[in-house]
Amino acid sequence: MMNGTPDFKQIILDQRSKLNNSEWEGTTLDYLYLVKESPEIAQFAPGRIYNMIMKYGVEDIPDELKTRSYDDMVRYKFFDNKIYGILEPIHDLMRFLKASARRTETGKRILIMVGPVSSGKSTIASLIKRGLENDDTPIYSIKGCPINEDPLHLIPLNDRPYWENQLGVKIEGHLCPVCQMMVDNEYTENGHVKWEDVSVVKTFFSEQRRKGIGTFAPSDVKSQDVTELIGRVNMSKMTRYGETDPRAYEFNGELQVANRGLIEYIEILKADVKFHYILIPAAQEQLIKSPGFPQMYIDTLILGHTNQVEFDSFKSEKKNEALHDRIYPIYVPWNLRVDDEVKIYEKLIKESDFRNIHIAPYTLKLAAQFAILSRLTPSTKVSSLVEKMKIYNGEITEEMRKQEVDVRALREEGRAKGEGLTGISPRFIINALNVALGMKEDKQCINPIDLIRSLRTNFDHQMGIEDKDKERYLAMLLGEKESVSAEFKDIARKEVNMAFISAYEEQAQSLFDNYMINASAFCRKEKVQDMLTGESSDPDEKLMRQIEELIGVPVNSKMEFRQGLFVHKASLLERGLPFTFKDYAPLKDAIEKFLIKSLKDLVNLTLANKAATDEKTKKRRQDVFDRLITKGYCEHCANTLLQFISEVLRKES
Numbered sequence: 141m142m143n144g145t146p147d148f149k150q151i152i153l154d155q156r157s158k159l160n161n162s163e164w165e166g167t168t169l170d171y172l173y174l175v176k177e178s179p180e181i182a183q184f185a186p187g188r189i190y191n192m193i194m195k196y197g198v199e200d201i202p203d204e205l206k207t208r209s210y211d212d213m214v215r216y217k218f219f220d221n222k223i224y225g226i227l228e229p230i231h232d233l234m235r236f237l238k239a240s241a242r243r244t245e246t247g248k249r250i251l252i253m254v255g256p257v258s259s260g261k262s263t264i265a266s267l268i269k270r271g272l273e274n275d276d277t278p279i280y281s282i283k284g285c286p287i288n289e290d291p292l293h294l295i296p297l298n299d300r301p302y303w304e305n306q307l308g309v310k311i312e313g314h315l316c317p318v319c320q321m322m323v324d325n326e327y328t329e330n331g332h333v334k335w336e337d338v339s340v341v342k343t344f345f346s347e348q349r350r351k352g353i354g355t356f357a358p359s360d361v362k363s364q365d366v367t368e369l370i371g372r373v374n375m376s377k378m379t380r381y382g383e384t385d386p387r388a389y390e391f392n393g394e395l396q397v398a399n400r401g402l403i404e405y406i407e408i409l410k411a412d413v414k415f416h417y418i419l420i421p422a423a424q425e426q427l428i429k430s431p432g433f434p435q436m437y438i439d440t441l442i443l444g445h446t447n448q449v450e451f452d453s454f455k456s457e458k459k460n461e462a463l464h465d466r467i468y469p470i471y472v473p474w475n476l477r478v479d480d481e482v483k484i485y486e487k488l489i490k491e492s493d494f495r496n497i498h499i500a501p502y503t504l505k506l507a508a509q510f511a512i513l514s515r516l517t518p519s520t521k522v523s524s525l526v527e528k529m530k531i532y533n534g535e536i537t538e539e540m541r542k543q544e545v546d547v548r549a550l551r552e553e554g555r556a557k558g559e560g561l562t563g564i565s566p567r568f569i570i571n572a573l574n575v576a577l578g579m580k581e582d583k584q585c586i587n588p589i590d591l592i593r594s595l596r597t598n599f600d601h602q603m604g605i606e607d608k609d610k611e612r613y614l615a616m617l618l619g620e621k622e623s624v625s626a627e628f629k630d631i632a633r634k635e636v637n638m639a640f641i642s643a644y645e646e647q648a649q650s651l652f653d654n655y656m657i658n659a660s661a662f663c664r665k666e667k668v669q670d671m672l673t674g675e676s677s678d679p680d681e682k683l684m685r686q687i688e689e690l691i692g693v694p695v696n697s698k699m700e701f702r703q704g705l706f707v708h709k710a711s712l713l714e715r716g717l718p719f720t721f722k723d724y725a726p727l728k729d730a731i732e733k734f735l736i737k738s739l740k741d742l743v744n745l746t747l748a749n750k751a752a753t754d755e756k757t758k759k760r761r762q763d764v765f766d767r768l769i770t771k772g773y774c775e776h777c778a779n780t781l782l783q784f785i786s787e788v789l790r791k792e793s
Contacts, residue, residue, distance in 0.1 A: 164278075164342040168291045171280055171340045175292070175307045181278055182292055182309045185401055185439045186240030186247060189268060192275045193218040193234065201227065204534065204547040207555055222267055223260045224483045225475025228555075229253070232470045233264065240441065243310070246468070250416075250423045252408060253445040255472035258567040259560075261445035264472070265404040268443070269353050272345040272401055279352070279400055283339035285319050286391040287399040287438070288352060294323065294335035313426065313437035317386035345401055352401030354394035354440075358411035369393045369418055370430050384432050391436075395428050398440040408444030409454045413463075420466050445472075448561055473560025474515050478533040481508035481566070488570050494577040500587035500777035502631050507569050507591055510624045513616045515563030521550050526622045528554075541692040564613060572598040587777040588628050589784060592617065595624075629788060636785045637736045639767035640760075651687075651731050652721030658684055659702045690733040691726055701726075 175182045180191065196218040205227060206213050213231045223230075233251075240247025253261040281288035292311045295303050300311045315323065327334045345352040358364060365372075371393040373383065381388040394403055395418070405411075405419075421427045423442050427435040446454075451469070454460055475481050482504045489495055512529050522528045523539060530537050531547060539545070554560075573586075576594035580586045595617055599610055617624050641648055658679040661668045667676035685698070693701045705727060709719050717723075721731050761782075768778040 162278075162342070162344075164280075165283070166340055167336060168294055168338045168340055169336040171291045172303075172307065172336075174280070175309060179308045181280060182290065182307070184241065184243070184310075184312070186237050186441050187242075188275075188277065188279075188400075189272065189402065189441055190234065190237035190241045192271050192277070193237070193268075195275075196220075202534070207548055207552040209552070218271065219264075219267065221487075223263050225477050225480030226260050226472060229255075229260075229470055229472040230264070236468055236470070237441075248424045249466055249468040250408075250419050250442050250444060250463075251468050251470065252451070253443070253470050253472050254448060254451045255445075256448055256474060256561055256563075256565060258565045259472045259474050261472050262404075262406070265402075265443050265445065268402060269347055269404065272353060273347065275345070279343050279345070280340050281343045281400070282319050283341045284322065285316060287316050287396045287436075288343050289313075289316055289319055290400065290439070291338065291340045293319070293437070294333075294338055296333070296335070313439065316391065316436055317389070317430075317433045318391065321386050343400075350392070350397045352398065354396075354398030354401075354403040355406065356394040356403060357406040358408075358415065364412070366414060366418060367393060369395050369415065370428050371396055373431070386433065389430065389433070391430070393428075393430075395422055395438055395440065396436070399438045400440070402441045402443060405442060405444035407446055407450070409446040409450040413460070416460075416463055420463070423466065471561070473558075474511070474563060474565065476512055476515060476532050476554070476560050478505060478508045478512055478529065481511055484566055485570065485573065488566075489573065489577075492574070494574065496584075497577050497580070498585040498774050498777070500585065500774070500781075501635075501772045502628070503586060503588050503591050504573075506588050506624050506628055506631075507573060507595070509627060510595060510617055511564045511566065511569050513624070514613055515560050517554055517557040517559045519550060519553055521545060521553065524622050525616075526627070538692055568598065568602060569595070571601075585774050585776045587780050588632075589780060592625060592628065632781055632785050633788070634736075635768070635771070635781065636764065638732065639764040639771075641732055641735050648721055648731055648735055651734065652727070654680075655684060655687055655727070655731070656705075659705065663699070663702055663706065687727075687730045687734050691730045693726075 180188075183191065193216055196216065198214040198216055201213060201215050207228075210228055210231060213227060215227065216230055216234060219230055233253075236247060236251055238247075253264065255261055279288070280291060282291050282294070290313065292303070292309070293313050293315050295311060304311055323333060323335065323338065327338055343351060347353040347355065356369060371389060371391045374388055374390050377388040378385075397403075408416075418428060419442055421429075421435075422438060422440070426437055426439055428438055429435050455464065475484065485504045485507060489499070509529060512532070513525050516525045516528055516532075518525065519528060522531065522545060527537060527539050528550065531540065531545060531550065572594040573591065575598065576586045576590045579594075580590055596614070599605065599614065605613070615623065620626060658668055658681075660666075662679040662681075662684070668679050669676050684702075685695070688698060688701060705724060708724055712719050712723060722728050765778055765782065768781065769775070773781065
């Protein structure tokens with residue numbers, strides 16, 4: 141440190157030293173010893189990618205997030221905090237990579253991710269590319285090879301069974317034309333190839349330096365040439381070396397660049413069919429044909445992506461039938477969980493210039509709810525799309541309490557209907573959020589009302605939405621029932637009510653204590669003793685049922701509910717933890733609903749009567765305002781919320 145400033149020169153030297161230490165050069169013989177010690181350095185590209193992802197670990201996920209056909213589904217930590225809500229596509233991808241790593245026929249196909257815009261297809265590809273660049277498992281290649289060839293390809297075919305047994309690896313492939321020429325000219329004496337002396341270097345994946353990572357995007361069919369995939373003759377060198385000399389050929393096509401790693405094929409189905417037929421042998425036999433040379437071996441994962449419309453058109457074309465069996469599609473729908481959708485928006489906002497603007501509670505949640513509602517398909521298993529949305533999000537609804545809903549069957553049904561492949565995209569929501577953030581930049585705050593207005597306006601600037609769909613989406617946004625606006629009213633009402641309850645927390649605790657005394661006596665089959673008079677009486681069944689009915693506890697389950705409460709209490713006390721009305725969610729919910737019912741008139745009086753000047757009412761209003769501030773509201777959005785509820789109450793009175 142110099143005067144509090146880091147020593148940048150030293151930092152640069154340290155970083156350079158690390159890079160120098162990572163460099164390595166030796167012979168093929170040296171490389172054999174390295175492989176013997178660490179066979180993973182000679183693994184095939186799909187296995188390398190699979191193991192790279194697995195290094196980060198996995199974790200179990202709740203059964204309700206799985207469908208019956210995905211019982212073995214887990215969360216792959218490699219993708220944590222980067223993409224959200226697409227567990228099934230990620231699991232499909234890992235299944236494919238595992239099959240590819242084992243050299244099965246399933247894995248020798250062209251992998252295509254199919255889904256709507258902004259579903260995460262290109263993000264998955266980008267994450268894998270960055271993962272390869274940052275992976276600490278080294279790769280080694282023949283020095284001077286334009287395609288970073290594996291030195292094991294130097295081993296003669298007849299000798300390979302021995303070396304496979306010795307090294308514990310599978311050896312596939314043959315030398316590229318450049319390496320073959322080098323070996324013939326520089327390492328052959330008296331008809332004997334001294335392949336063990338060929339120079340080998342450590343290689344690093346880099347998309348920028350075109351090492352092991354290729355990217356291909358189709359352009360104008362008329363001007364684009366297949367040489368972008370398989371390389372081309374350098375006319376300036378051809379006059380010097382001749383047409384069939386590999387030194388005259390530029391082995392810099394994207395498939396060659398991607399050897400040992402990955403090629404991302406953007407909008408793969410927009411390309412002319414001639415580009416597809418190059419991919420078939422590349423995927424199935426790991427071979428490509430360059431003009432004037434034998435077939436060249438490449439080891440790469442072909443990862444394409446396209447949208448649903450292009451894929452449906454491709455499937456319907458008879459001329460593409462030869463390709464259909466060679467393609468492994470993975471469907472990447474939009475996310476269907478509200479909480480995960482919120483994380484998407486939070487991530488995008490954090491990366492924008494609006495990251496310092498305050499966002500009122502529930503703003504992003506309501507945006508997510510609108511997006512998810514638009515993506516869901518109706519089901520007879522639940523009463524509404526809103527109910528389905530909440531179930532998918534893991535919320536315990538009144539409907540869930542009253543009747544058991546098979547969440548896995550619900551997900552299976554939705555998946556079969558293509559749920560998540562149509563609807564509102566994250567990009568649509570983000571555009572609306574950005575507009576709302578920009579408009580409220582002076583106030584440094586946006587709230588759900590700003591959001592709903594911006595979403596409504598955004599339809600006027602969005603292309604590609606048919607009128608019938610627009611009408612349906614607006615109903616989901618602005619409708620009186622089963623809509624985002626209706627949800628906001630309920631949320632706003634609850635937030636304000638809860639603020640009142642918090643201000644009267646003693647009442648809540650007192651009601652809880654009263655319930656516990658009566659429930660305990662009921663379970664023990666005892667009388668309740670009045671603390672003031674000493675008189676004994678039967679437990680207050682009316683009070684208990686008034687509270688229990690508010691959360692849907694049926695009369696024939698009351699004993700089970702009450703006993704479960706005391707089991708939970710005992711568990712907390714054993715661990716030295718306190719037990720209040722906030723510590724048992726079902727009962728907390730019931731007590732809050734009971735108090736809200738009794739506070740309704742007080743809420744109306746306090747908020748609707750803005751002109752009230754008496755100190756008691758003013759204090760109540762200020763208490764509620766202060767409670768909202770502690771829950772994450774700023775002064776601006778707290779005032780907006782109270783004004784909104786006041787208007788709602790006025791209309792209802």
